[in-house]
Amino acid sequence: MKNTMKKTIALLLLFVVALSTLVSCGTPETTPSVVFGFKTTDGASEYNESIDAFEIGKDFYTCIKVKLVTDEKSNYDFTVVVEVPKTKDIEVDQTGGKNADSVVWDEQNEKTVLTFTIQGSKEAVEEKIMFKGTPTGEGSAKMTVKIYDQDGVEIGTGYFRTIFFKYELQE
Numbered sequence: 001m002k003n004t005m006k007k008t009i010a011l012l013l014l015f016v017v018a019l020s021t022l023v024s025c026g027t028p029e030t031t032p033s034v035v036f037g038f039k040t041t042d043g044a045s046e047y048n049e050s051i052d053a054f055e056i057g058k059d060f061y062t063c064i065k066v067k068l069v070t071d072e073k074s075n076y077d078f079t080v081v082v083e084v085p086k087t088k089d090i091e092v093d094q095t096g097g098k099n100a101d102s103v104v105w106d107e108q109n110e111k112t113v114l115t116f117t118i119q120g121s122k123e124a125v126e127e128k129i130m131f132k133g134t135p136t137g138e139g140s141a142k143m144t145v146k147i148y149d150q151d152g153v154e155i156g157t158g159y160f161r162t163i164f165f166k167y168e169l170q171e
Contacts, residue, residue, distance in 0.1 A: 028071050030078070030156065032156035033065070039061045040058070052163050052164060056135045056165050058134065060132065068121075075119040078148065078155075079147070082115075083144045084112045086139070087134065088136050090112045090132070096128060097129055098118065137165060138166060
């Protein structure tokens with residue numbers, strides 16, 4: 001009887017230790033930072049957060065700065081999805097920014113979906129997502145950034161920027 005009781009207590013202790021180890025292996029708490037910048041010419045000019053209108057048929061340039069600070073020192077991979085409406089032809093700038101995992105045109109919703117893998121940690125650095133695109137349709141376009149953890153759960157929702165595509169810009 002004593003032997004059975006000792007085995008039961010030992011198994012219970014082992015179970016509690018194993019359970020606490022599993023609980024601590026979850027996704028870390030993450031504080032995302034997302035900043036949109038635009039410019040209308042290629043070259044050495046600065047990206048500007050206040051530009052919001054672009055001419056249809058002409059290239060616009062985008063730099064989205066993403067920083068994923070976690071409560072863990074280890075690096076964690078996050079999936080960052082950028083949706084750009086009314087813009088079919090997008091070219092990712094790989095010289096100054098992250099390489100895209102994929103760039104897909106969504107015909108039904110008339111938007112391009114770019115997917116990136118960005119690491120987050122306690123000492124995370126700001127990563128740049130840079131691309132140029134040519135608007136194909138007139139009107140407002142809500143460019144969104146969605147961030148997903150390793151389990152596919154969206155974190156830090158609500159990152160977007162509304163821009164306007166016009167046939168002729170007022171100077």
